[in-house]
Every structure is written in C-alpha cells, then in structure tokens.
Amino acid sequence: MPASLLMAAAIVLFTAGYVFYGRFLARRMDIDPLRKTPAHVRRDGVDYVPAKWPVLLGHHFASIAGAGPIIGPIYAAVFGWVPVFLWILVGSLFFGGVHDFTALVASIRHGGKSIGEVIEERIGRSGKRMFLVFTWFMLILVMAVFMNAVAGTFVTEPASATASMLFILLAVLFGLTVYRMKAPLGITSVAGVILLLGCIALGLRFPLTLPYGVWIAALLVYVYAASVTPVWILLQPRDYLNAFLLYMILLGGMAGIFVTRPTVSFPAVTAFRTDAGFLFPVLFVTMACGAISGFHSLIGSGTTAKQLDRETDARIVGYGGMLIEGILAVVALITAVTLLQPDYFRAVTIAGGGPIRVFASGVGGFIASLGIPMEIAVTFAALAISAFALTSLDTATRLGRFVFQEFFENRGGGKSSPLSKNRYIGTTVTVGAAALLMFSGSGAALWPLFGSANQLLAALALLAVTLWLAKAGKKNGFTKIPMIFMFAVTLAALGNLIYDNAVKGNVVLLVIGVVLLGLAGSLIAESVRRLRKG
Numbered sequence: 001m002p003a004s005l006l007m008a009a010a011i012v013l014f015t016a017g018y019v020f021y022g023r024f025l026a027r028r029m030d031i032d033p034l035r036k037t038p039a040h041v042r043r044d045g046v047d048y049v050p051a052k053w054p055v056l057l058g059h060h061f062a063s064i065a066g067a068g069p070i071i072g073p074i075y076a077a078v079f080g081w082v083p084v085f086l087w088i089l090v091g092s093l094f095f096g097g098v099h100d101f102t103a104l105v106a107s108i109r110h111g112g113k114s115i116g117e118v119i120e121e122r123i124g125r126s127g128k129r130m131f132l133v134f135t136w137f138m139l140i141l142v143m144a145v146f147m148n149a150v151a152g153t154f155v156t157e158p159a160s161a162t163a164s165m166l167f168i169l170l171a172v173l174f175g176l177t178v179y180r181m182k183a184p185l186g187i188t189s190v191a192g193v194i195l196l197l198g199c200i201a202l203g204l205r206f207p208l209t210l211p212y213g214v215w216i217a218a219l220l221v222y223v224y225a226a227s228v229t230p231v232w233i234l235l236q237p238r239d240y241l242n243a244f245l246l247y248m249i250l251l252g253g254m255a256g257i258f259v260t261r262p263t264v265s266f267p268a269v270t271a272f273r274t275d276a277g278f279l280f281p282v283l284f285v286t287m288a289c290g291a292i293s294g295f296h297s298l299i300g301s302g303t304t305a306k307q308l309d310r311e312t313d314a315r316i317v318g319y320g321g322m323l324i325e326g327i328l329a330v331v332a333l334i335t336a337v338t339l340l341q342p343d344y345f346r347a348v349t350i351a352g353g354g355p356i357r358v359f360a361s362g363v364g365g366f367i368a369s370l371g372i373p374m375e376i377a378v379t380f381a382a383l384a385i386s387a388f389a390l391t392s393l394d395t396a397t398r399l400g401r402f403v404f405q406e407f408f409e410n411r412g413g414g415k416s417s418p419l420s421k422n423r424y425i426g427t428t429v430t431v432g433a434a435a436l437l438m439f440s441g442s443g444a445a446l447w448p449l450f451g452s453a454n455q456l457l458a459a460l461a462l463l464a465v466t467l468w469l470a471k472a473g474k475k476n477g478f479t480k481i482p483m484i485f486m487f488a489v490t491l492a493a494l495g496n497l498i499y500d501n502a503v504k505g506n507v508v509l510l511v512i513g514v515v516l517l518g519l520a521g522s523l524i525a526e527s528v529r530r531l532r533k534g
Contacts, residue, residue, distance in 0.1 A: 001264045003334045006085060007257050010330040014323040017093040022319045025098065026312075028478065029105045033312045038112030038305060046230045047402075048112060048306045052185065053313040058243030059236050060304045061321045064100070064296045065246060066392030067149055067356065067385055068289030069325050072451075073333040074348060074355035076286045079279050080269035081337040087283060088333065091291025092326030095482045099458055100296045101318035102465045102479055107301030108308055114301045114406055115464045119523070122467040127526050131460065132407045134519040135298060136430070137512060138457050139400040141450045142295060143223070143434035146393040148446065151215040153356070153386040154208075159379065160386040161210070163203030167387060168222070170195050171238030179232045192237075193244050200383055219393065220435055226394035227401045227427040231303065235398065239391050245384040246328070249363060252377075253331045256366025266337035266344065277496075281489040285451045290329030292486065294457025295396070296322065301461075302399040335362025356385055400430035440508045449501075449509050452494040453516050459486035460520060463527060487524070491517070 039050040051059070076084045103115055110117040114135065120128035154161035174192050177183045210218075226234055272279045276286070289295070300318055308314060335358055336344055347358045364378030404426035408419035419425055437446075462483035469476035494517050501510040 003262045003264050003338055004258050006081075006264070006334060007254055007330060010085075010089065010327060011254075013089055014092065014326055017097070018320055018323055021093060022097075022101075022315050025101055025319060025478065026315050028475065029102060029314075030474075031105070031311045031314065033310055035311050037108050037308045037311060039307050039309060042112060042306075045232075047303075049230075049232050049236070050309040051236060051307040052309060053316055055185070055236065055240045056304065056307050056309070056313065057317050057321060058240035059307070060239075060299060060317050061324060062239040062243045062246065062388060062391045063299045063303065063395040064289065064293070064321060064392075065325055065328060065388050066146060066289065067389045068293060068295075068392075069329040070332045070359045070385060071355040072287045072290045073329045074336040074358050075276070076283050076290075077266060077333060077336040077344065078270065078274050078276050079283055080267050081264060081333060082268040083279060083283055084287070084333055085330070087287055087291050088326055088329045091284075091287065092323055092329070094478075095486070096292035096296070096326070096458075097319045097322040098478055098482060099292055099294075099462055100300055100322045101314060103297035103461050104300035104305055104308070104314050104318040105311070106465050106468055107305035108311065108314070112301075112306040114403060115297055115461050116403070116406060118464040118468045122464070122471055123523070123526050123530055127523060129407060130519050130523055130526075131464070132403050134460065134516060134523070135457065136400060136403045136407070137516055137519075138294070138453050139298065139396050139403065140430070140433050140437055141446060141453055141512070142396040143393060143400065143430075144437045145446045145450045146389050146396065147216060147219050147223075147434065147438060149389045150219060150386060150393055151212050153382070153389065154210070154215045155212050157379075157382050157386065158207030158209045159200075159203040160383045161203070161208040161215070162206055163199045163383050164387055164390055165208065166199035166202060167196065167238060167242065168234070170199060171234050171241060174241060175233045175237040178237065189240075189244075192241050196241050196244065200380065203383065204379060216438060219390075220431055223394050223397040224427055224431050227397045227431070228423050231307070231398075235303065235394060236307065239395070242387050242391055245387055249367075249381060249384050250324070250328055250331065252367040252370065252372075253363040254327070256363070256369045257331070257334060260366060260369045262334070262338040262366075264334075264337050265340050267341065281493040284486075284489045285448075285455050285493045287329075288451050288454055289325060290332070291326070292455070292458050292482070294454045294459075294461055295392075297458065297461035298399045298403075299395060302402050303395060331363065332359050335359050338362065356382065360385065397427070397430060397434075400434075401426040404430055437508070446509070449494075449497055449513055452490055452497055453513075455486060456490035456494055456516065456520055459483055459490055460523060462486065463523070467527060467530075491520070494520075 042048040106118050116128040116131045119131045360381040363381045367377040368374040405420045408417045466476045466479045498513040
C-alpha cells in the first residue's frame with residue numbers, strides 16, 4: 001500500500017475537520033470577535049502581550065509539538081499502522097483539537113489564568129489548589145523529560161547545540177527588531193528564516209562538544225532566564241522562528257512522500273498484546289501529543305491565552321495547531337511503517353538511534369528526493385527536532401512559574417503573598433525541583449510516567465471545561481465524551497505504572513505517581529459531589 005494514500009487521507013480529513021467541526025466548536029464556545037482578550041485588558045509588556053495570529057500560531061505550535069508527536073507514533077507503531085493511524089485521525093479531530101481549543105477559550109474567559117481558575121469557579125478553592133499541585137508536578141516531569149532529551153541530542157549531535165545557541169541570540173534580535181524598532185513582520189520574518197538557516201550552517205561547521213552533565217547545567221541556567229524574561233524578547237520570537245523549521249520539515253517530508261511513494265511494509269495490526277503492553281491503554285498513552293496531550297492545555301491556558309489578540313484567532317491557533325501536529329504525527333508514523341518489521345525493531349532501540357533517528361533518516365530520505373543532499377537533509381531534520389524539544393522545555397518552565405504563583409494568590413481581597421508576585425522565587429523553586437529530579441537517577445524511567453500523567457492532565461482539563469459549560473447551561477457532549485474515555489485510559493495506565501515502580505523499588509517515581517493519582521482521584525470525587533448538588 002502506498003504511504004502517500006495515508007498522507008493524502010490525513011490532509012483531506014484534517015482540512016474538512018477544521019472547516020466544519022472547527023466552525024461547530026466556535027459556535028458552541030460562543031466566539032465573539034468584539035470581546036476583548038486578556039492580552040489587551042491585562043497588558044503588562046511581560047506576560048500579557050497581544051500577538052498577530054501567525055506569530056502566536058508559530059509560538060503555540062512550536063511549544064506543543066516538541067518531540068512528542070514524533071516519538072509517540074513511532075513507538076506506538078509496535079501495534080501496527082492501522083490503530084495508530086486511526087487514533088491520530090480520530091484523536092486529533094475529536095479529542096486533542098477539542099481539548100486544545102476549549103482549554104484556550106476557557107482560559108481567555110477567565111483572564112488568561114490556568115484551567116485551575118475554571119476549576120475554582122465550579123469546584124471551589126480546594127479543587128483549584130489540588131489541580132495546581134497536580135499541574136506543577138506534571139510540569140516538573142515535562143521539564144525533566146525534555147531536558148534529558150535535549151542534553152542527549154546535544155551530545156550525540158553537537159551541531160544542533162551550536163545552532164540552538166545561535167537560535168537564542170537570533171530570537172532576541174528578532175524580538176527587539178519587531179517590538180522596539182517596529183519593523184514590518186513580513187520583512188523581518190524572511191530575514192529571520194534566512195539567518196535561521198545560517199545558524200544551522202554554522203552549527204554544521206562549528207559543532208559544540210560538551211559532556212552531558214555540562215549541558216544539563218547550561219540548560220538549567222537557560223530555562224531560568226527564559227522564564228523570567230519578558231515573553232516578547234525571547235520565548236515568543238524564538239518559537240515563531242523555530243516554527244518555520246517545522247513547517248519546512250513538514251512540507252518537505254510531505255512532498256517527498258508524494259514523490260517517492262514509499263510502500264507501507266509494516267503489518268496493519270500486529271497483536272493486542274506486545275512487549276510494550278496491551279493495546280488498551282498503552283497505545284493511547286504512548287501516542288500522547290500525536291492525538292491529545294494535557295501539556296497543550298497548559299500552554300493554551302498559560303502563555304498562549306495571554307497573547308491572543310482576538311477571540312476568533314483561537315480557532316486557528318488552538319484547533320488548527322493541533323491538526324497541524326496531527327499531520328506531523330502521520331509523517332512520523334510513515335517513517336516507521338515504511339521500514340520492514342525487523343528493521344523497525346532494531347531502529348527504535350538505543351543502539352539503533354531511537355525514534356528521533358528513525359524520523360530524521362526517514363524524513364531526510366523524503367526530502368533528499370527533492371534534490372537536496374541526503375546528509376544535509378538528515379542533519380537538518382535532526383537539528384529541527386532538537387530545537388522543538390528545547391522550545392517545549394523553556395515553555396514548561398515558564399508555565400511552572402505561572403502555576404506556582406497562581407497557587408499562592410490571595411483571592412479573598414487581602415494582601416497576596418510575595419510568592420504570587422515574585423517571578424524569580426517561582427522560577428527558582430520550579431527549576432530547582434526539576435534539577436533534583438534530573439539528578440535522582442530516574443531519567444530512563446521518566447517517559448512512561450510522563451505519558452500517563454500527561455494524558456490524565458488532558459482528562460482533567462476536559463473535566464474543567466465540561467463543568468464550566470454545564471454551569472453556563474450549554475451543551476457539552478463534545479467535551480464530556482472525550483473526557484470519560486481519557487479518564488478510563490489514563491487511570492488504568494497510571495495505576496499500572498505505580499505498581500511497576502513499587503516492584504522495582506523506584507521510590508521517587510512511585511511517590512510522584514501516587515501523588516498524581518491521589519490528586520486526580522480527589523478532583524474527580526469532588527466534581528461528582530458538586531454535580532450531584534447541582
């Protein structure tokens with residue numbers, strides 16, 4: 001079967017979904033182009049800064065993408081290409097897209113605050129505080145996972161380290177040019193992309209080789225600075241420019257798939273039970289960002305909601321951003337399932353280079369069919385992936401600071417604690433906790449726990465939106481059905497991981513898992529109690 005048929009089907013279905021189902025969601029969420037967004041009402045020049053939708057889409061997409069939609073589908077292919085492909089389609093259209101869009105809208109209707117604000121309105125202050133604690137622990141996991149991934153990539157691909165450092169300097173220059181010198185966005189974007197490609201060329205020429213531990217220390221310093229720096233100086237412009245890398249990878253990969261017309265060599269379905277576990281719930285947890293991800297709700301209700309210029313932009317940024325990520329997941333799946341099954345099993349091991357190498361080699365081959373040298377195409381793909389992982393890392397740190405500050409806000413009219421106002425304290429605690437987790441020796445076991453906690457967070461975000469819509473007297477089946485399914489998936493997966501860590505004696509991850517499961521269970525119980533009371 002030609003893989004190009006999978007690609008064509010995904011493009012057609014996602015386009016139709018954006019037009020028709022996206023329009024349906026906009027009506028259900030009562031999108032009003034005249035309603036002022038928090039970016040204008042609370043504009044402060046640091047976190048609340050209105051951004052044009054192309055810029056914000058770039059920031060949002062680069063932040064939600066990371067390496068998740070690449071690693072997840074490639075690992076999940078162990079169950080066969082049919083279940084993975086179907087879950088990408090159904091998940092992106094009716095689960096992930098709904099989750100991202102509704103979480104973003106709910107946040108802008110609550111002053112750009114986190115989903116915890118929505119929970120407080122419906123469940124109460126205690127419910128919000130439990131959610132914020134859950135979210136903070138989740139973000140610590142995200143930081144540790146992506147810090148490990150970025151440092152590992154910098155060690156194995158030194159050229160990506162040089163390019164990433166140069167990206168940071170370029171982003172600062174871009175931000176100053178657009179926001180302080182008021183240069184036209186179109187001209188600066190073209191210049192920025194050209195310089196971005198120049199950074200990659202310099203990275204290939206002057207690779208930066210440092211030990212893993214040094215990179216971890218450097219990343220801790222970087223994410224601290226990224227968290228406290230005004231968003232327009234570094235985070236927003238860097239994500240916007242990095243998004244062009246991903247757009248180029250996507251377009252080049254898709255074009256190469258249609259030109260080379262590779263054949264799907266993998267079985268349609270392998271087995272319900274594999275070495276990875278049972279298809280349910282493992283497939284739905286492993287896929288993560290390729291179909292639905294709780295981390296997206298943190299970005300949507302964290303940084304994105306504070307920069308949304310108009311409510312109508314929420315559809316392209318929230319729902320559209322998830323569908324673009326679904327396209328990326330399909331490309332990643334194709335790089336895996338066009339391999340023969342024995343080759344696939346060798347490739348996904350550490351010795352074989354892992355999912356990142358599978359994707360880089362596969363996409364590099366597709367792009368090379370367009371006339372670009374194979375070595376350059378593969379290196380370009382690897383550099384792009386490391387840039388996106390770094391984007392998710394610094395965004396997670398800033399979100400961790402937001403959540404920490406929000407936890408200590410005084411909503412009773414009294415004087416708020418300095419912990420709610422001082423961004424340096426919140427950042428210090430958040431980065432410090434991630435550093436402790438990184439040096440606990442649990443790095444290799446973080447991904448499964450992260451996947452389960454991430455999807456459980458998605459279920460909690462859908463719960464919050466469902467409760468908010470129910471209180472407003474609006475129909476909420478489009479959020480309630482995905483919520484119920486995600487709770488069934490993730491509670492089963494997280495419970496199994498807690499058992500595994502207990503058997504293996506991994507105390508750190510066992511404690512984190514128990515805390516996350518306990519907080520989620522308490523929120524569910526309180527939600528049911530409130531719903532019964534009306």
